[in-house]
Amino acid sequence: MYRKKHPIIILLLSLFILLTTACSSRYGDTDLSKRQVLTMSNPQLTIKRSTPLTWYSNLALHSATHASDEAGKMLSYIQKRISDTLVNKGFNLMEQPPTSRYQLVAVAMLGNNPANQKILELFKLFPGLAEKEHYQQGTLLVAIVDVNRKKAAWRGSVQMFVDPSLPRALRLERINGAVTRLLQHLKPHA
Numbered sequence: 001m002y003r004k005k006h007p008i009i010i011l012l013l014s015l016f017i018l019l020t021t022a023c024s025s026r027y028g029d030t031d032l033s034k035r036q037v038l039t040m041s042n043p044q045l046t047i048k049r050s051t052p053l054t055w056y057s058n059l060a061l062h063s064a065t066h067a068s069d070e071a072g073k074m075l076s077y078i079q080k081r082i083s084d085t086l087v088n089k090g091f092n093l094m095e096q097p098p099t100s101r102y103q104l105v106a107v108a109m110l111g112n113n114p115a116n117q118k119i120l121e122l123f124k125l126f127p128g129l130a131e132k133e134h135y136q137q138g139t140l141l142v143a144i145v146d147v148n149r150k151k152a153a154w155r156g157s158v159q160m161f162v163d164p165s166l167p168r169a170l171r172l173e174r175i176n177g178a179v180t181r182l183l184q185h186l187k188p189h190a
Helices: 002-024 069-088 114-123 132-137 168-182
Strands: 037-041 052-055 060-063 102-110 139-146 151-159
Touching: 037 168, 052 069, 060 069, 069 102, 069 168, 139 168, 151 168
Parallel strands: 052 102, 060 102
Antiparallel strands: 037 151, 102 139, 139 151
């Protein structure tokens, strides 16, 4: 009797392993720990808790293809997530027009086009982003710029892995993780 049950157990275990493997690789690269993040701070420019920060403009999208209405909603979500994270870290983020000395600038890039290369040059960040196949998955660039000196006090980039073909819930989860990871070590000075 034991010999008859043994093949059934092996068959069920094999089927279970096969199904769990298929589910985990459904959306391609699921190892988000390999997402590339690069941040740079300028020690000559310090941002204190009392230093007012404003957005220079809304988060911009540079895409190789036409952006959908859903893309606009995602951009608003990303900008709000960045704002909320900075406020929670103790930054003095103000919602008035951009009149403060330090301003936030952010660009989301999707797809590969010449404009994206120029943006990377402006941000002076190259965390392995020259690999063109990763542009389709999205890259977020954020900077805190001293508008008087025209220098960045802090700048960073992160690969988002938010291909538009992914389900919305998974894209939001990946956006949350990417923003958290990007701003992880950014803190206001005492």
